[in-house]
Amino acid sequence: MTAMIDVADANKTFTMHLQGGIELPVVSGVTFRVDPGECVVLSGPSGAGKSSILKMIFGNYRCDSGRIGIRHRGALIDLATAEPRQILNVRRATIGYVSQFLRAVPRVATIDVVAEPLIAGGLARAEAQVRAGELLHRLNIPERLWQLPPATFSGGEQQRVNIARGFISELPILLLDEPTASLDAANRAVVVELIAEKKRQGVAMVAIVHDDEIRHLIADRIVDVTSFAAAA
Amino acid sequence: MADLDVLENDQPLLVAESLSKSYGRIAACRDVSFALYPGEVLAIVGESGSGKSTLLQMLSGQLTPSAGQVSYRMRDGVTRDLTSLGEAERRFLFRTDWGFVHQDPAQGLRMAVSAGANVGERLMAVGWNHYGRIRDTASDWLSRVEIDITRIDDAPRTYSGGMRQRLQIARNLVTEPRLVFMDEPTGGLDVSVQARLLDLVRSLVAELHLAVIIVTHDLAVARLLSHRVMVMKGGRVIETGLTDQVLDDPREPYTQLLVSSILPP
Numbered sequence: 001m002t003a004m005i006d007v008a009d010a011n012k013t014f015t016m017h018l019q020g021g022i023e024l025p026v027v028s029g030v031t032f033r034v035d036p037g038e039c040v041v042l043s044g045p046s047g048a049g050k051s052s053i054l055k056m057i058f059g060n061y062r063c064d065s066g067r068i069g070i071r072h073r074g075a076l077i078d079l080a081t082a083e084p085r086q087i088l089n090v091r092r093a094t095i096g097y098v099s100q101f102l103r104a105v106p107r108v109a110t111i112d113v114v115a116e117p118l119i120a121g122g123l124a125r126a127e128a129q130v131r132a133g134e135l136l137h138r139l140n141i142p143e144r145l146w147q148l149p150p151a152t153f154s155g156g157e158q159q160r161v162n163i164a165r166g167f168i169s170e171l172p173i174l175l176l177d178e179p180t181a182s183l184d185a186a187n188r189a190v191v192v193e194l195i196a197e198k199k200r201q202g203v204a205m206v207a208i209v210h211d212d213e214i215r216h217l218i219a220d221r222i223v224d225v226t227s228f229a230a231a232a
Numbered sequence: 233m234a235d236l237d238v239l240e241n242d243q244p245l246l247v248a249e250s251l252s253k254s255y256g257r258i259a260a261c262r263d264v265s266f267a268l269y270p271g272e273v274l275a276i277v278g279e280s281g282s283g284k285s286t287l288l289q290m291l292s293g294q295l296t297p298s299a300g301q302v303s304y305r306m307r308d309g310v311t312r313d314l315t316s317l318g319e320a321e322r323r324f325l326f327r328t329d330w331g332f333v334h335q336d337p338a339q340g341l342r343m344a345v346s347a348g349a350n351v352g353e354r355l356m357a358v359g360w361n362h363y364g365r366i367r368d369t370a371s372d373w374l375s376r377v378e379i380d381i382t383r384i385d386d387a388p389r390t391y392s393g394g395m396r397q398r399l400q401i402a403r404n405l406v407t408e409p410r411l412v413f414m415d416e417p418t419g420g421l422d423v424s425v426q427a428r429l430l431d432l433v434r435s436l437v438a439e440l441h442l443a444v445i446i447v448t449h450d451l452a453v454a455r456l457l458s459h460r461v462m463v464m465k466g467g468r469v470i471e472t473g474l475t476d477q478v479l480d481d482p483r484e485p486y487t488q489l490l491v492s493s494i495l496p497p
Contacts (some may be wrong), residue, residue: 017485018492059474061481084460084474085269106427120438 002071003033004055004173004204006133010066010080012052015229025230030066032223036172039195039205039218044225050208053225056080057206058097059087067226068096070173092120095173098166100181102150102158110153110161111135111146116170135164139190156182167194172200176207180214192217243305245270245364245411245443246291250300253286260286263300268335270410271441274341275454275475278464284447285415287464291324291445292332292413307410327357331404331412335419337396339389347374348384350403358407367383371400377432394425405436414446418453430456451494455479463487 010030016022027049034040043052055061057068059079062071068079072094079087091097096117108116111132117130136146139160141200145153150161166174177194188211195218198205208214215222244267253261261283267272270316276284289295291302293314303316307329317325326332334340351370352360360366371381377398388396397417404412417433418426434457437444448454454461454475461478463471463486469483482488 014481017488055480060476062473062483085272087474087477088459107431136365147276172414 002035003069004036004071005032005034005206006067006069006071006076007032007053007057008067008069010053010056010068011195011230012049012056013064027225027228028059028230030056030228033053034173034204034206036047036202036204037199038220039199039207040221040223041207041209041215041219042225043222046153048225049228049230050225051177053228054097054177054206058095058175059090060097087109094171095175096166096169096171097175098163098177098179099169101160102162102165106151107149109147110141110150112167113150113161114164118167121169130133131168132164135168136161138194139164140148140187156187159183160187163191167198170201172203174203174205176205176209178210180209188214234304242270243311244268245272245305246445247303247311248291248300249303251287251290251297251302252299253283253290253295259467261290262359264462265300266408266469266472268445270443272460273437273442273444273446275388275458275461276445277449277451277454279449279459279490281291282464283467285416285463286467288415288445288447292330293317293325293400304411318360321458327354328407329409329411331409333397333400333404333412333414335416337388337393338401340400343386344467346385347379347391347399347486350388350399351406354403354407355432358485369406370402373406374399376436377402378428392425393421394429397421397429397431401433401436405440405442408440409442411443411445414444414448416448416450417446418448418450426453433457451479451490463490 008031012026012027014024014026016024030053032040042053044050052061056063063080066080069076070079070090077086077090079090085190111129114132114136115128118131119125133146141157141160150158153161163179180191183191190212197204207218209218246268249265251261251264252259263322264287273471275288278284286295290297296315303311304314305311311313332340348367348370354364355366355369371384374381379395379398388399391399418429426427430453446457458475461472462469462477463478463484465486471478471482471487478487479491482491
């Protein structure tokens with residue numbers, strides 16, 4: 001099978017110029033692959049570099065060396081060396097990122113925050129809003145909140161809006177950074193269900209989850225990040 | 233999805249090659265090169281005196297570079313060097329395919345004539361002559377920038393700062409330009425008014441597939457609006473890349489300083 005994500009020997013160090021130029025090694029020799037329909041969970045203690053690896057795969061953090069291979073529209077593209085506009089194209093058509101926190105745009109209604117990725121992909125607004133409503137409903141966001149901007153919602157509600165926004169699009173790769181962190185049991189179960197549906201659709205996923213039970217439910221494979229610990 | 237394929241294969245709209253400007257022995261801008269593509273938003277960030285406004289003036293053909301050149305792909309598909317354009321051609325470009333949003337709306341508007349005329353004037357400059365159609369289009373644009381239509385006959389000097397800035401945007405966008413230059417467009421506005429304006433600009437840019445070159449010292453503005461940033465210091469571009477990459481993983485000492493100076497929200 002052809003891998004959707006093929007990371008090979010990727011390295012990342014922060015150089016903190018404001019702290020006298022100290023070097024902060026993050027990860028080195030990161031190597032793993034993710035096939036379509038597979039969910040790989042990154043494990044390791046806090047500070048081991050799990051989130052940094054997700055950010056490197058999304059093109060948000062740069063790599064110092066190595067390859068971040070992404071299958072984008074049938075061809076392999078290396079995000080470690082790609083041009084900014086190529087990375088943007090990969091994000092539009094291939095990779096979605098569900099962060100722990102919603103970066104809300106002021107004044108935009110929840111329903112539109114969720115529908116936006118579909119509208120950007122060319123779907124009619126009305127249809128996109130119907131699909132957004134279905135997902136919000138599944139994630140137990142009451143309909144009376146849909147027309148309000150999510151900025152004033154509780155942490156758990158914002159996270160569910162963010163999950164809806166992340167799961168609505170039909171991108172072949174999803175990166176999940178603690179998608180269930182501040183959710184109750186019922187909503188965690190919904191997220192597990194959504195992940196299972198994505199697997200059946202052939203979506204390749206990389207996830208960070210601290211909850212052992214959730215990890216057990218979603219992981220097809222576990223990649224231990226401590227083996228990529230950068231030598232300080 | 234078809235338009236995305238076009239995006240990946242298209243030609244640049246504007247290309248800057250080794251642009252420099254010196255005033256006597258002072259180099260205001262040194263050796264700046266980049267390409268801007270249709271629909272792309274580029275933020276030029278840096279503090280006062282970094283050369284960002286000088287660069288914007290050269291890019292928009294208002295200042296002749298000491299060295300280097302700017303070329304622009306015209307609506308007919310032909311790429312032209314800006315310095316080779318005659319004065320009339322340059323003015324026509326400014327009235328049709330380009331917009332320029334000034335920090336101070338008074339510089340981009342005629343303060344004593346009505347809001348409707350401010351918007352309609354740009355249409356007349358490109359040959360529109362049917363009063364009813366001009367008025368309809370002007371009022372349509374006023375509502376798109378969230379200005380109450382009942383204020384159409386009032387002059388912008390009776391408007392608030394935020395309204396003036398929104399009117400300036402309407403005046404610029406009415407001719408459906410492909411490229412808009414913005415010089416600190418939220419500079420003189422209150423924070424709450426800024427948020428509304430940024431939100432409006434963000435949605436219009438996406439909807440109209442505009443290319444934008446925006447000069448700002450405010451990294452939050454760059455993050456919200458731009459795809460790509462160029463960080464300037466002492467007349468040079470010291471770091472450039474995808475906006476979230478440069479802001480979340482800044483590499484240069486000066487960029488790290490800028491990013492670390494932002495107050496947490």
